[in-house]
Amino acid sequence: MLVLDEPTSSLTQADAQKLFTLVRRLRDQGQSVIYISHFLEEVQALSERYTVLRDGRSVATGETAGITMDRIAELMVGRHVDELYRRSPRRPGAPVLECVAVAGPRRPGRASLVLRRSEVLGLAGVVGAGRSELLRAIFALERVRSGEVRVGAFAGPSSPLHRWRQGLGFLCEDRKNEGLALDRSLEENLTLPRLGRFLRPAALAAETRDWIARLGVRCAGPHQPARQLSGGNQQKIALGRLLRNGADVLLLDEPTRGVDIGAKQQIYRLIDELAGQGRAVLMVSSYLPELLGTCDRIAVMCRGELSPARPAGEWTEHRIMLAATGTALPEHA
Incomplete structure (x- = not known):
């Protein structure tokens, strides 16, 4: 067996x-x-x-x-699932993040993009193409060998702390090793980046309960270790940390990997709501239906090179896979 x-x-x-x-x-x-x-x-x-x-x-x-x-x-x-990929009407605003010919130590080789306010921009590609490395370079977790990352009016060398202060939030694909402190409580995972805002434990616990309710996290309470939660609920806590600390530009690397369909639906709705509130989302995903269902535009990474972003309606799974593998698009496709 x-x-x-x-x-x-x-x-x-x-x-x-x-x-x-x-x-x-x-x-x-x-x-x-x-x-x-x-x-x-x-x-x-x-x-x-x-x-x-x-x-x-x-x-x-x-x-x-x-x-x-x-x-x-x-x-x-346990309930009716409707509108799994909800995408409310959006009107993208001013650019909040720009990459100009960004290259890392190995990947990406060359990547340019513009992310606008009230927009969800998806990055497709095969594993190892350089999508995750691009997000890490934007957040200053990887060195930028050449090119430029612009956040608002700022361009130049940076660090993860500077990116955090500039309003960027990064959700990595490996939540167990990098995304969460699994042996710490949900309260600590949500509030550690700005713990100094509160001195009273009661106030800290109360805010954590508010976020647990807002995100629909199924748990025993604020003091439960993150390790004891399901993958979907862990992911909600990781996202909640970015939102609780005011992230205006969200870099999401495989945000629904390993979570059940109910948690996926909640995460998709949250992404849609964030874009509707004027925040900007740059999302890497290997699951093509969610890119096509949630994103306004999609760009495809192939061997470290990023294609120009095009409206999601101009893509199909077949077209994305051809672009991701460097295969010429046939005229009839």
């Missing part, structure tokens, strides 16, 4: 297809496979039978061919 738990969370689409071929071959040879995934299209493509778990209990089981993925999503969340 083979048990696969979120096996494609860090794979490119091409590598995921190779994995699917292998799983089917093992099945045909008589191997039993338990495949755990939040990507419902994978469940639909691979499985003959399904089981839905919610809050540690089995709530439904049956033949995959006899159920829709919308119904599975509802069973996972």
Whole structure:
């Protein structure tokens, strides 16, 4: 028996297809496979039978061919899931972040972009193309070998502390090792960057409870260690820290990786609300449906080179993958 738990969370689409071929071959040879995934299209493509778990209990089981993925999503969340990718009308404003031919020590090789207020700009590409390195360079976690990062009117050498003070917030893709202090409480994770604002523990706990309610975090309370939360609730705390500390430009690297569909829906709605409030979001994702569903514009990174951003409506998953792999776009595509 083979048990696969979120096996494609860090794979490119091409590598995921190779994995699917292998799983089917093992099945045909008589191997039993338990495949755990939040990507419902994978469940639909691979499985003959399904089981839905919610809050540690089995709530439904049956033949995959006899159920829709919308119904599975509802069973996972415990309520009707509508408008998964909500994108309210937005009118992008003035530029708040510009990259001009930015190059890092290895990746990216050359990346230029303009992010405007009230906009969600998506970065697509295969793993290793340089998307994460670009976000880290913008936040001054990686050295900028050449080119320029402009935040508002400021351009020049910087540090993560300066970026923080300039209103940038960075959510890294590795929340367990970099995004959270897992053994610290939710209160500490939310408030450590500006802990000096409060002297009274009661006031600190009260504000943490307010953020827990606002973000819909399922937990035992402000003093619970972050390690004990599910992946989706951990991600909400990581996002909440940026918002609580006034981040105006959010750099989000794989913000929904490893979280269930209910948490994804809440994160998508939060991103939509932030853009509606005038904040700017630069989002890296390997999950193409969420880029197409949440972003106003999308740019594609291929071997360290970033394409010009185009309106999301001009892209399809097929076109993005061709651009991400450096394949010429056929005339009929």
